[in-house]
Amino acid sequence: MELNNSTLHYFIMNQFVELGYAPKIDDIIYHFDVSKFEIIKALQTLQEYHGVVLHPKSSEVWIMHPFSTAPTNFWIESKKGSWWGNCAWCSLGVAALLNCDLTITTTLGGEAKQVVIEIINGQIKNQNMFIHFPIPMVNAWDNVTYTCSTMLMFESEAEVNNWCEKHSMNKGDVQPINNVWEFSKVWYGNHLNPNWVKWSVEEAKEIFKRFELQHSVWNMPQKVGRF
Incomplete structure (x- = not known):
């Protein structure tokens, strides 16, 4: 099999979905039947393309959005398996990729109060949630x-305001969970495509516009390249 950004991304992403974790470098070497040097170079190229995040010392896969190999504050469970998502947006991205009934367990503001988000038949049951x-x-x-x-x-947005003041964090955009859910379906909808390519900056801007993400947080420069 040809080794490039798309085929490497697909192999890693598919294993995340099927097994709940990323392949090790040795597994990738076996699959593509090339040298360790070539695999590490390909992984580093994919990282420069913003398609993966590698452990800095070993070049093993750490993150491939929306999945994480390391524990996070977002635990996703379904009858198919269980996964860590990197953030609120990523956890909804995992749900979009899996396309099945599942739960997302997290804590509000990364603090003590735990919540369980249910997605049943493609619908979020916890409509009163927001993502910052x-x-x-x-x-x-x-x-x-x-x-x-x-x-x-x-x-609530008031809860975001209090959290930002408490932790000296700049307030950004606050979005209803359902809008982020619909946005995530589009943003991550191509991530299991064997011919995947990273969104360009212009494509990202168009998607932001489609979902009325108008806060300055979503502003992107006029430039070519990948998001």
């Missing part, structure tokens, strides 16, 4: 792991 996006998208990949860690669920 404090980091501008133009800076999302400066430290994408940190960016994801700040995208959390809340029960």
Whole structure:
């Protein structure tokens, strides 16, 4: 099989979906039947393309959005299996990819109060939830792991205001969970495609516009390249 961004992304993503974790470098070597040097180079190229996040010392897969190999504050369970999502947005992205009944267990604002989000027959049962996006998208990949860690669920915008003051965090955009759910279906809808390519900046801007994401957090520069 040809080794490129699309085929490598598909192999890793498919294993996340089927098994709940990412393949190790040795598994990827076996699948593509190429050298370790070529696999690590391909993984690093995919990381530069914003298609994966690697462990800095080993080049093993750490994150492939919307999945994480490491424990997070978002635990997704269905009859098919269980997974960690990186953030509130990613956890809905996992749900969109799995396309089955499931639950997302998290805590409000990353604090003590636990909530369980139910998605049944494609519908979110907890309609009274909100998701906070404090980091501008133009800076999302400066430290994408940190960016994801700040995208959390809340029960009201007033709760977001209090949380931001308490933790000295800039307030960003606050979106109803159902809008983020519909947005996630589109954003992550192509992630299991064997011919996957990363959204371009222009494509990302069009998707943001489609879902009326008008806060300055979603502003992107006029430039070519991938999001």
